[in-house]
Amino acid sequence: MHLDTEGTYQCSLTGLIFEVMKAVKITYSLLSWSKYASLVEKPWIVGGPLFDVRCDSASALASIQFPHSLCLGDHGAGMAFKVLHIKGEGAAIEPSADYSASHVKWLVSSLSPVGPLIQSQEPVQYHGAVILYKVVDEQPSLSFRVYVATNNDSFIKDISRAVKHSNKKFIKIDKPPVCQKLLQKGKRYRLVCEPEAEVTPEEIEFVDGSLLKLKSYIEVYLEKPDDFTLSLVELESDATVWKAKLRESDWIHYDQNKNEQKRSAVSVKKRKPALSILEEDALCSKKQRTGNKAGGIETRNLTDQQLMVIAKLFGRQWREIAIECLQMEMKDIEQIQATEEEVNMQKFLLLSKWRDREQGNGTAEALYKSLHEKASYEILQALQGFSAQC
The missing domain is CATH 2.60.220.50 (Chondroitinase Ac; Chain A, domain 3)
Known part of the structure; x- marks a missing residue:
């Protein structure tokens, strides 16, 4: 560059x-x-x-x-x-x-x-990603590799390289990869398929495999080529960490001669960095499903859980960003701070106020457009993932 x-x-x-x-x-x-x-x-x-x-x-x-x-x-x-x-x-x-x-x-x-x-000194929690590949063959059945990884580009590139050099041919399935709940080393997770399929292994213990030459994966096999849903579930809490609906259209078009994926366009943006330490708290599980139709396409407001994910990614400049990008007033912030002491909840309540004000347009795309000049790379990446889920 x-x-x-x-x-x-x-x-x-x-x-x-x-x-x-x-x-x-x-x-x-x-x-x-x-x-x-x-x-x-x-x-x-x-x-x-x-x-x-x-x-x-x-x-x-x-x-x-x-x-x-x-x-x-x-x-x-x-x-x-x-x-x-x-x-x-x-x-x-x-x-x-x-x-x-x-x-x-x-x-x-x-x-x-x-x-x-x-x-x-404490158990490390990771932002996770789930990467999907489908075996390309002449069989009517379906076979997939599911990789559970840290959201680490080196790790993800290793996975891509392993698939490329496999004896089998694969196509990458384009689904939002970002996990909606943090992954923790030592915790156990189960991949659930609806309708039921052969899943091997049924459970995994999460580790960061960045240093391992061989990357572990979960194999999913379905005899009938029907639509299905995959969910990664944390065993301890029974919480859904990641979920995706897979349809035949996700893999019907591919180049059988290539295992490689197209490269994304690269751009560089001049910025004024404002580094700060993120505070963390429990995820809010309540979800909002308010819909809005624009141009015949249904879009959904950000859920409470998604807003909490974004709230926890904001650093110490969140007040300035709220005023400058979300057109909030200082009195709104002061009112929230007077009723709520926990910082992540303050940020969440502010984002919730923005969503309520936007009514049917409190979507990931709308928030991305408002924040894209000031927000961190991680926030924008999360919003892009949410937008793709709609």
Whole structure:
């Protein structure tokens, strides 16, 4: 990417944020953590994707902010972020300059593969993703691979690479991948299919497989090619973590000669970063199903649960964003703060007020349009996922 002048820029595809001192050309590639697994030693664990960044004027690249896949919650104070800086055959663990709900900031010392690490005194919770692939063959039955992963681009690229080099042919099924409830290491999950299908294994214990060369998956087999629904359920709470409806139209068109997916268009946006630590609380399970028809297409207002997801992704600048982007007034914020002490609930109630004001247009798309100039990459990504579910 070519950056025309000094400033802070964010890549729309990867979420990387670059702070540059002058016009530069930056190139970067996504790497696999499994190749460098021996360099990550306990108590450190992988915190996000691994990148190899290059710049035509290294001294002009002041800092890089790497996206991470963790939910900091109330445990932000009990976490330590650093970066693994790979140099030749070895590596150094270097300090981070700052961290936020979505990124880890590193002051550039030299350019070679770098990725975020974390050390935590509490159980780590991850923003998760479910990736679907269908076997392409001449059989009337249906066979799928279901990968449960951290929302980590390095991990997801490893999955894509494993599928590409499989002896079987696959097509990726395009469904919103983002989990609506956090994944936690050690917790057990079950993949449920309606109508019933052969699911192997029936249950899994979640681990971050970033460092593993072989990525585990769940196999789903259906004898009849009917529409069906897949749900990932947390066993402890019986809560639905992720859900998707699969129809024949999802895989009827494909290129049998390719396992590769089309690349997304990349854009870069100049921004004023405002890093802050995200506070976390329990998800709100109440859902709102208010519908609106525009142009003959039914759209749905954001549910309470979806609003809570967005609320927890806002940082300390949420009041400014609410006033500037959502046309809220300070008296609205003060009234909410007077009746509710918990910060995430304050943010949720403010978003709920926005939804009520918009009446039938309190949709993910509408909120995306209002926030896209100021919101973080993670918020915009979540809203895009919600919009695709409608």
